[in-house]
Amino acid sequence: MEFNVLIGGEGGQGAFSVELELTEILTKLNYHFFATKHYMSRIRGGHNFHMLRIADHPVHALRGGKWEMVAALDDETEALHKPDLREGGIFLSRAMTKEVGEESKKLFGEIRSANTVMVGIVLAVIGVTPERMAEATEPGKVEYLKKGSDFAVQWGIAGAFPVSRAAACLVKFDGNQALAFGALLGSCRFMAGYPMTPGTSILHYFSDAAQDLPVHFEQAEDEISAINMALGASYAGLRSMVATSGGGFALMQEGVSLSGITETPIVVAVAQRPGPATGLPTRTEQGDLNFLLYAGHGEFPRVLFAPGSIVETIELARKAFDLADRYQIPVFLLTDQYFADSVQVTEEEEIPLEVISREYPLFDATYKRYRLTEDGISPLTFPGLSDALVRLDSDEHDEEGKITEDPDMRKRMMDKRLKKMGLLEQEAVLPTFYGAGDAAAVVLCWGSNRLIVKEAAERLNADGLSVCVLHFGQVYPLTPAMITPYHLEAKKRICVENNATGQFAGLLKRELGMAVDQSVLKYDGDCFTVEELCRTLKGLLT
């Protein structure tokens, strides 16, 4: 059983608050749900809508297709979304939501209570009793929720789409929270940033954590400063990161290159949105893969992760700091607006809680920051811990960090840095495989599409098609070991991506010599839904 509801309205009308409160309460009540939003780059006005899928089983994608309920806070919702209401579905018209607003204001003296009343209506529809609602909210809001329940009863929609609660204990994350949480587990202690949607809430998470925990957040004057601050903090001994979106990352590139030559560990989180330039500031795309692969002038090793689930995001964010530190390189965490902004629950026991600790080795005055070693990794220490002086330079340098233009030393330093690439390939994170090994077709995907594709493939298999899924959480470097176990050469290969040019398909071809037969691409600013993807894949597979 599942219940899909869309709540639409103008910016500033309260739909954001309804989603916020509803997801809080659903988590406390232990419901499986997935929530995401479609919003415009403005503070007031326009047309935004929030989509929630509440189910008696885990859900991690938009179902697509018809809604069980549409709530219209503005006229546009009726025009745009009422046609997508399923037969027997509930439509809360503009007149009804107006009544909710007016009644709430009259009863409780403030218009904002109407948001909570709306939450009460939705909860009543899935069968939550007012008593249960009361358990899951703050005392001041119990009456509001009760009023919502009364509206539902009055309109005959209470319990119309009952959904039962989950057995396991659930925790809630949005994608950015999962990333920031994973960063803390990776012992990230310093973040500098400049706000840019959809990366901003990573900064919020850190600045909030910095109130109580031994971490620091600094708002920088621009992204150039942010990454240079983070590199300074990293040099001084704190694991550090920056978070932004494509446009902000464009400004950070020189810092990535600086990390490359100075071998200063850094983690860079980029939540993609559609470009070029300002593009669609609040929508989604996977258009910056090539940008990150090649960002920063010069040649130096890097790793790119593009996680596709909450747990994978936490684990890869944690691992990013470990890799950045051990190899003294930039590591990227690539997500997108869809994943960043979607709120979902995961079983609490699946959430890792172990914090990686780091070591602070001490050296004497003979310490050389760039000592040439067999594996290319020079011992790393930090200023002020011992007699070792830590000397770093963005110019090509010798083992002591002194500027050099000697061709032989240049070559040795380049070889030293690039040698790490081979080691990184050996510890590459393998992709996740879903389905039967002998399936006739494979859907390849990366990043946030993981669980949309997984659900679509499950449905297609249930419909008698034969399809498996291979999701890449590490998109660079790609290694043969990632694909050889699956005999993909014998299968029809379809790559699903949220971009216009099939960047990952191109990367697979370049790095692994594997061409895909077809690409399914979407670049209108919205994510895929399960139903839409099923339809498209079915067309390609039959």
Added chain:
Amino acid sequence: MEPKIETGWCQGCGNFAIRDVLEKVLRELPVPRNKIVFTSGIGQAAKMPQYLDVNHFNGLHGRSLPPAVGIKLARPDLTVIAYSGDGCMYGEGGNHFIQTLRRRLDITILVSENQVYGLTKGQSSPTTGLAVKNDLSPGGNPNLSLNPLALAITMGAPFVARGFAGDKEHLKGLILEAILFKGTAIVDILQPCVSFNKVNTYAWYRERVFKLENPLTDRYEAIRMADLWGEKIPIGVIYRNDEAPCREIKEIFQVPLTKADVASRLNMRCVMMR
């Protein structure tokens, strides 16, 4: 004289004198050498830390300050000194200069001020005078010159000074005072460029500089003093405000982050981005 080491500087460059001064400062500072970090950008002046026996983060052009901020926030136990030239500090890094002053950190900013781009061979810098001719501005520099000291005072910097590479003893005193000052301290150091600046020479400065006996404590009077240029050029501490509060920084280096700390960040309220 300091022992000779190979540098990228021209014979007679004002930076040699400044390096001699900095070596003395490093010896006289009541701070262990390993607790001092120099950051720098790019340019002839920005090579300074390369020629000192000290921790250094020689970063990118214009970016001597953001790493200095990051280092100080991460490690308040370190003495952090940013060093660069006028082009790097006020041109490419101009916004960082303004914004770093707002951060109220206990760092020192030292600038080799020669009113010209040296490493790129003689183009106008932000402090080049109006109408000064060079290869890239054959018709004369069309821009007004930036006044770094007045700007720093305006932005709230609590310690603003000007030194002269031609007076090493005086300069040493200024730099020591700046580093020991608790708060953001800036010393703009007049540093003749013997290759590309034929106007602002040692002799030219010697005729004009005069030493301020005491720093001004009134901001507006200090700005007036900072504005003085031409026949008379003040050197010394132009503005000093011991009342300006310096930002407190939480000590987090090597403080463990525990499982319980992280677990406390579960089920956080989502932030709605718009």
